[in-house]
Amino acid sequence: MYDLSVIIPTFNEEENILNIIEEVDAVLKKSNLNGEILVVDDNSQDRTITLVREMHSKKENVNIIVRLADHGLSQSVAEGFTHASSQIFIVIDADLSHPPALIPKMYEEIRAGNDLVIGSRYMEGGGIRQWPLKRRLISIGATFLGRLLFPDITDPVSGFFAVKKEVVVNAPLRPKGYKILLEVLGKGTWENDREIPFEFVDREIGSSKLKFRTITEYARQVVDITFYSFFHHQSAAWREWKKVFKFGIVGLSGIIVNLGLLQLLLMAGISGYISLFFAIAIAILNNFIWNDLWTFRSSSQRRTTSIWQRLWLFYTVSAGGAIINYGIAMGLTNLVGMNLLVSDTLGILVGFIWNFLINRRFTWGRR
Ligand code: GDD
Ligand code: MN
Numbered sequence: 001m002y003d004l005s006v007i008i009p010t011f012n013e014e015e016n017i018l019n020i021i022e023e024v025d026a027v028l029k030k031s032n033l034n035g036e037i038l039v040v041d042d043n044s045q046d047r048t049i050t051l052v053r054e055m056h057s058k059k060e061n062v063n064i065i066v067r068l069a070d071h072g073l074s075q076s077v078a079e080g081f082t083h084a085s086s087q088i089f090i091v092i093d094a095d096l097s098h099p100p101a102l103i104p105k106m107y108e109e110i111r112a113g114n115d116l117v118i119g120s121r122y123m124e125g126g127g128i129r130q131w132p133l134k135r136r137l138i139s140i141g142a143t144f145l146g147r148l149l150f151p152d153i154t155d156p157v158s159g160f161f162a163v164k165k166e167v168v169v170n171a172p173l174r175p176k177g178y179k180i181l182l183e184v185l186g187k188g189t190w191e192n193d194r195e196i197p198f199e200f201v202d203r204e205i206g207s208s209k210l211k212f213r214t215i216t217e218y219a220r221q222v223v224d225i226t227f228y229s230f231f232h233h234q235s236a237a238w239r240e241w242k243k244v245f246k247f248g249i250v251g252l253s254g255i256i257v258n259l260g261l262l263q264l265l266l267m268a269g270i271s272g273y274i275s276l277f278f279a280i281a282i283a284i285l286n287n288f289i290w291n292d293l294w295t296f297r298s299s300s301q302r303r304t305t306s307i308w309q310r311l312w313l314f315y316t317v318s319a320g321g322a323i324i325n326y327g328i329a330m331g332l333t334n335l336v337g338m339n340l341l342v343s344d345t346l347g348i349l350v351g352f353i354w355n356f357l358i359n360r361r362f363t364w365g366r367r
C-alpha cells in the first residue's frame with residue numbers, strides 16, 4: 001500500500017513529463033515515502049503517453065490513465081482521485097511550476113491532522129515569477145471571488161495541494177475548467193486546512209492552456225458552489241453563511257441597544273447629541289461582544305490577538321461602515337433624488353457587507 005498518491009494531470013507535456021516524474025520520484029525516495037505517481041492524461045497527441053508507459057516498465061509506482069472523453073484539467077484530477085490507491089492525494093502540475101520539494105512537507109501536514117494542505121502563491125513567502133500582467137490580473141480577480149466563499153484561504157485556486165481521500169471520496173465534484181481546488185473546497189467535507197507558501201514559476205516549455213472560456217466557467221463554478229452550500233450544510237461555504245447570518249442578528253441587536261439606550265438617556269435629561277453618541281458607542285460595543293463570543297467564536301484570532309486589538313479594529317471598521325452608509329444615503333438622495341428611506345436601506349446593506357467582509361478578514365480572519 002502506498003503512503004500517498006501524486007496526481008499529475010497532463011495534456012501534451014512531452015518536454016516536461018519525464019523531468020517532473022524524476023523529480024517527484026527523487027523527492028519521495030529522499031524522504032523515504034512510498035508514493036504512487038499517477039499521470040492522468042487527456043489523450044495527448046504528442047509522446048507524453050508513450051514516455052510515461054516506458055517509465056512504467058522501469059518504475060512500477062508510475063502509472064497512467066488515458067482519458068478519451070470529457071476533456072478537461074479538473075475532470076482529469078477528479079478521475080485521478082477515484083483511481084488513486086492511497087489515502088493521501090497530492091496534485092501537482094507537470095510543467096514544473098510547482099516545487100516537488102514541498103511534497104513531503106504537505107504529506108506531513110496531512111499526517112498531522114489537516115484535511116487539506118494548499119500550496120499558496122499569495123501568502124507571505126509565496127509568489128509568482130514570470131507572469132504577464134494579464135495573467136496576474138485574471139488570477140487576482142479569481143482569487144478575490146474565491147475568497148468570498150473561503151475567506152481564510154489565500155489561494156483558493158492553486159493547482160498545487162494535498163487532500164485526504166475522505167474529503168473528496170463522496171464529494172459530487174462536477175468540475176469544469178481549471179479550478180479543481182475550488183471545487184474540492186466547495187464540495188468536499190473538511191474542517192482543518194493549512195497553507196504553505198511557494199513560488200510559482202511559469203512554464204519554460206509549452207504554453208498555458210488557459211483560455212477566456214476558463215474565466216466564464218469559473219464564475220459559473222462560484223455560483224454553483226454557492227447554491228450547493230444552501231443544501232449541504234456540512235460544507236465549508238455553509239459555515240460562512242452561518243457567520244453572515246449571526247453577524248446580521250447581532251447587528252439587529254445593536255439597533256435595539258442603540259434605540260433603547262437613546263430613549264433612556266433622553267428620558268434622563270441628557271442632551272440629544274451626547275445621548276446619541278453614547279447610544280452608538282455602546283451599540284457597537286454590544287455588537288463586538290456578541291460577534292467575538294458567538295459569531296466568530298472559533299476564529300484563530302481569538303487566540304493570537306488581544307481583545308483590545310480586535311475591539312479597536314471593530315470600532316474602526318464600524319466607523320468606516322457608518323461613513324459608507326451615510327455617503328450612499330446622502331449621495332443617492334441628493335444626486336438622483338431617491339427617497340431617503342430607500343437610499344438609507346441601500347446604505348445599510350452596503351455598510352453591512354463592508355462590516356462583515358472587513359471584520360471577517362481582519363478582525364477575526366486568520367493571520
Ligand atoms: N488531463 C489534462 N487535461 N491535463 C491538462 C489539461 C487538460 O485539459 N489542461 C492542462 N492540463 C495539465 C497540463 O499539462 C499541466 O500539467 C497542468 O494541467 C497545468 O496546465 P497549464 O496549462 O500549465 O496551467 P496554468 O499554468 O495556466 O495554470 C496553473 O495555475 C493555475 C493558478 O493560476 C494550474 O495549476 C491551474 O490549476 C491553476 O489554477
Ligand atoms: Mn502551467
